[in-house]
Amino acid sequence: MNRIIAVAENTFRESIRDKVLYVLLFFAATTILGSKVLGWISIGQDVKIIKDICLASMSVFGALIAIFVGASLVYKEIDKKTLYTILAQPLYRYEFVLGKYLGLLGILGVSIIVMTAVSSVYLRLMGGAIELIWFEAVLLIYWKLVLITGFAILMSAIVSPIMGAIIVFCLYVLGHATEVLKNLPPQFDGTFSKQILEVMYFVVPNLNTFNLQSEAANSVSVAGAYVGFALLYGLAWTATFLILACMAFEGKDV
């Protein structure tokens, strides 16, 4: 465990120095602070629009950090040949993968905390109320990033960073669209295609499960059980990706 933590700390420090992180955080802060502009042309819905933009910024910029930093995490070590030095130490490969993963989660955690703090203060200054659902929405956004990062680590162990980033981005878009597989039009009733597509619904992670943005922006509360199930769902998928990532890296000829 200490070895995993050591790799995680190292990854965290390394990622903190990454310029991409600051560029993305800068754009996120700019978007959040600029959200008032859209509110001006609404009919008194400025607070709602600010909430929407704040949560969407956390989701999108968090995902971009996960994709760009995560997809190159393992590959970079191979490319710079630093991996040989690391693996020469008494360290299992799975420990290396998990350490990298936890380090990136730390970065994402700090990013989300910074964005939440900026958003919450800004929202209060604009006269908005901060309720429990706001923090539940932020928690589930982070949980979505936990899942995406798991997939990004898996891709990092298998393919090149660019290919990995493209595949993770596709999963991000597809993961938000899986409900189309469940809500098929009546023309599909009784067909084999419907059965296949309904199975597909459970094969691709449904990222909308982590989307409480509408509820948070409109101050609509959700059952605590829902949040619990969503966390469990994310955990199960993340564990799956991490196991696959460890297996892929174990078998990788470096």
Add this chain to the structure above:
Amino acid sequence: MSRRARKIVLAVISVLLCYAISVAALSSADSTRVTEDMDEILYLPNEKLLTHFTAGLQTIIADLIWLNCIQYTALEHRGKRQFTWMEHMLHTATRLDPYFVDVYRFGAIFLSALRADPDASLRLAHAGMRVNPLAWQLPYEAAMNYLLNKREEPKSRYFAAQYLNMSAATGKAISGVVNLAAKLQDEFDLTEVEKDMWHDMLKSDDKFIRDLAERKLIEIELRSACEELDKRLNIFAQRTGRPATSFEELIQEGLLSGVPQYPIEGGYFFIGGDGKAYNSTLLEDEVIRARNVLQTNVGFYQERYGVFPESLDKLIEVGLLQELPAHPWPGRTWKYDAQTGKVE
């Protein structure tokens, strides 16, 4: 100045120069390029499909569509006043963000007050009530719709009372709603209800809503003025045994102190062939409302049969309308072009 400082200053000047050139070039390009004015939205995808492909940004896209809808409504209100896309935009925004109560609320007001489509307004309010049962504003707007726009329908007061009770039952409604629900038990002047509603809208932070409320309050005053003039015209007819042909005759008879003034630019009062008082602003507003009803049903006919109806009477034959709305201007009739489906 050190060499490094000189380099920085040079770089800043170069960047500013390049930026200035880019602004000038863009302005020139924009003024050179001739583009047709787009007074309607270009394309709005199917809302069911859009819901699934927003990459988790449904709420933001709903906000943008709503903001676009406000701009579109304001432009149409100052222009053709057809509001063709309004309902589609509202349904798209609410499908993407079903908890966005203000879209249902203001959308229902826009549909009934501007597009003159109380049924579409009710559909939107109902959709909102299903998802947001605790939003008092939605049954309130449905009640207002029954009181003001569907007042001719049987049981309209009964339905309005039911909706107001629903609104009061949420426990969040303003006191005025509860009082209004109680008032409905008695006969009372609906004009006062309408006035109260638009007076509330005058307090809105939004200029468009305030302008709309101001115009609606003027229209109420014009309606009252026409009613008052009708009373005096009746007195004139009883005294002289013939209808008055001009307001000057009423003045000579001592029934009117002067020719009525018109608060909206370009509008005027006149006496129709039937001896009743009319106001051109109100008539133009009614023309737009009636024409929109006809135009919407011509569109429904075209969707159903693939062609425009040969005549407006076809709308009655196929059951889309029970009767054609009469042209509000005395002595005028609707002009219909079966080739283009346009009603004038």
